[in-house]
Amino acid sequence: MAYFGVKKMVSEEKVTLDYSPALGFINRDELANLAPRVRRVHQVLHDRSGPGREYLGWLEWPLLYERDEFARIKEAAERIQKQSEVLVVVGIGGSYLGARAGLEMLLSATAGEVPNGEGVRLLFAGHQLSPAYLDGLLNYLRGNVFSLNGVSISGTTTEPAVAFRFLRRLAEEKYGRSGAAERIYVTTDREKGALRRIAEDEGYERFVIPADVGGRYSVLTPVGLLPFAAAGIDIEAVMAGAAAAYQACSSPELEVNECYQYAALRQIFYNRGKTVELLVSYEPALHYLAEWWKQLFGESEGKDGKGLFPAACDFTTDLHSLGQYIQEGRRLFFETVLRVEDPGVSLAIPRMEDDLDGLNYLAGRSLGFLNEQVLRGTVLAHVDGGIPNLILNIPALTPYYFGYLVYFLQKACAASAYLLGVNPFNQPGVEAYKQNVFALLGKAGYEEQGAALRKRLEKMTEVAEE
Ligand code: PA5
Numbered sequence: 001m002a003y004f005g006v007k008k009m010v011s012e013e014k015v016t017l018d019y020s021p022a023l024g025f026i027n028r029d030e031l032a033n034l035a036p037r038v039r040r041v042h043q044v045l046h047d048r049s050g051p052g053r054e055y056l057g058w059l060e061w062p063l064l065y066e067r068d069e070f071a072r073i074k075e076a077a078e079r080i081q082k083q084s085e086v087l088v089v090v091g092i093g094g095s096y097l098g099a100r101a102g103l104e105m106l107l108s109a110t111a112g113e114v115p116n117g118e119g120v121r122l123l124f125a126g127h128q129l130s131p132a133y134l135d136g137l138l139n140y141l142r143g144n145v146f147s148l149n150g151v152s153i154s155g156t157t158t159e160p161a162v163a164f165r166f167l168r169r170l171a172e173e174k175y176g177r178s179g180a181a182e183r184i185y186v187t188t189d190r191e192k193g194a195l196r197r198i199a200e201d202e203g204y205e206r207f208v209i210p211a212d213v214g215g216r217y218s219v220l221t222p223v224g225l226l227p228f229a230a231a232g233i234d235i236e237a238v239m240a241g242a243a244a245a246y247q248a249c250s251s252p253e254l255e256v257n258e259c260y261q262y263a264a265l266r267q268i269f270y271n272r273g274k275t276v277e278l279l280v281s282y283e284p285a286l287h288y289l290a291e292w293w294k295q296l297f298g299e300s301e302g303k304d305g306k307g308l309f310p311a312a313c314d315f316t317t318d319l320h321s322l323g324q325y326i327q328e329g330r331r332l333f334f335e336t337v338l339r340v341e342d343p344g345v346s347l348a349i350p351r352m353e354d355d356l357d358g359l360n361y362l363a364g365r366s367l368g369f370l371n372e373q374v375l376r377g378t379v380l381a382h383v384d385g386g387i388p389n390l391i392l393n394i395p396a397l398t399p400y401y402f403g404y405l406v407y408f409l410q411k412a413c414a415a416s417a418y419l420l421g422v423n424p425f426n427q428p429g430v431e432a433y434k435q436n437v438f439a440l441l442g443k444a445g446y447e448e449q450g451a452a453l454r455k456r457l458e459k460m461t462e463v464a465e466e
Contacts, residue, residue: 101289207222
């Protein structure tokens, strides 16, 4: 553990967990006592003997990923860069959030600058149904050269399927059917689904989401790697980071495995009645990483009436909106802080002759130093306010640490769900609304369900009018 506070936090070329700010709330024995259970969870994961075992393809993926497909991703990315200024990635949930998280973490930290200067601009569609959003995007694309990447495991999810139809039609109008076929790429199941069928019929290049990798565990497959490579992100470094995390998280021993420590601490807080985990960061570039994390933990654990609710805040922004509640409201939560050790830029606060704002005492200090002191002050204040804090130290916002963090969190999540006693890899609850939408839209096969839902809606109106 790298310690918060007096000891200098040393970068170790890995993401580290520091739970020293939580030690006033738990004792080390309580954590150590979970070691035998964690060992069992490790065994269940690695023996592939637990619920959802058919979705463990991600577990050894950083070592075993398909090298030929990886080479094809790089070739396609180069082609996309030559073909287009923009790549529109069409997907939702696990087929969207990871790509967006990586893009924002790695490029928006530098205000959207692409590291190697060759990447295309990534835009997203199919992650909601807003007519205004899609109309604006279509208008923008009429004036810009674009390629498309449709991403969907099932190939039937309504939001991306509808957006893909609009975008495909625009591509065909602009480039002709065969021209469109040269700039549309599809990432989907190897064998099934409507998207796969379209790709085959139209001759679009296809990339495979392995059948044993679920959506929220898929960012290190072509789901994330193709958009990253097209945007100029070094995907070799992403996979090297994931492989390093694989090694670092491979021990069954709680004492040395920080990803299991994170999982175990979450369970301790949950069992003490903390029902919410608040993931906070001080870098806006991590906003979408938190969105991806919400899906990862929310869908993996929120079932059978159990699970921590995963929420997120952007600090310091939200300290000026939710800070009051966090400090003094109901003690529902614990906090996990994403702390970036090296912000990548050093911006010195200027000295001003007049010092009218009284800030000369900070002159010459870097903005990163200021951000770090706010982080420290806030952790201490929140601990004083009764909120246990954990810190995940991320050495820098680089592709390597993105890959590292993704693997670390995926494994922590799977372990945490097994400790909780739920299947980390299914999401039966996501289907409920999808089925209702098909029924209300009149999809074939859903007629009876549609009639029943319409009746319920009418009844609600009657009751409201009484
Ligand atoms: O985790 C899930 O199952 C969902 O969030 C999916 O990722 C999302 O619904 C997209 O599904 P698909 O990739 O089949 O389009």
